[in-house]
Amino acid sequence: MRILSIIIPVYNEQSTIYEIIEKVNDVSLPNGIKKDIVVVDDYSSDNSLQRVKDYNRENPGVITIIEHEINRGKGAGIRSALDACIGEYIIIQDADLELEPNEFNILLEPILDGSANIVFGSRFLNKKNDQGSFLSRTANKFLTGLSNLAFRTKLTDMETCYKLVPSSYFKHMILKEDRFGFEPEITAKLAKIPSSNFKEVSITYNPRTTNAGKKIGWKDGVRATYCIVKYGWFSSRKKSFSKPVDTL
Secondary structure, eight states, X not given: OOEEEEEEEESSOTTTHHHHHHHHHHOOOGGGOEEEEEEEEOOOSSSHHHHHHHHHHHSTTSEEEEEOSSXXXXXXXXXXXXXXXXXXXXXXXXXXXXXXXXGHHHHHHHHHTTSOSEEEEESSSOTTSOOOOHHHHHHHHXXXXXXXXXXXXXXXXXXXXXXEEEHHHHHTBOOOOOSTTHHHHHHHHHHTOTTOOEEEEEOOOOOOOXXXXXXXXHHHHHHHHHHHHHHHHSOOHHHHBSSOGGGO
């Protein structure tokens, strides 16, 4: 691996986005791996885009900026970034402070030692983490359990943001979900690849509340359930990718 692409979808995160980009850029990756940072502003109504541009002005050449002309959702933002990504692997970084970018190296270890080619960062393997509200924990447990049944996986945290995926898989996946349905959709489609070898690693998690800006809600949980069923049981491998998976 020469380059790791990091996609940062942004929507109304003016208080954290500058710091997140700083944290991502400050991460020292092993084996001389370089970072390719792509920031997608999803038509923020606050000063998020200006903060991104401030960083770009003060640190020219570090990030690529993509701007949406209407608000479309996290999944749509990730799709918009894919063509700009130049790394052999891609990971998503949310624009808040719930996860620690310096833990990219923990996710990279199974890739570099050859024990996996897809790595998820699990918030629930680390018992020291604040696991969030009872409702959130229950919803995550239900969605992950249902996804394991539908996708034939053995995950503890399907909804995690930290998914480290080969670009060849990511860029040829036919992704349709615009919002948080992206998480079960990509997991379902990765599970359809015969050569996929999943591994989970423990990561640090600092959950925020709705009052602090958390955007996912109960409607997204309903949509996630629909997506698990749709992409797990009712979507063929052929319709999930733009080319045969044995050529990825």
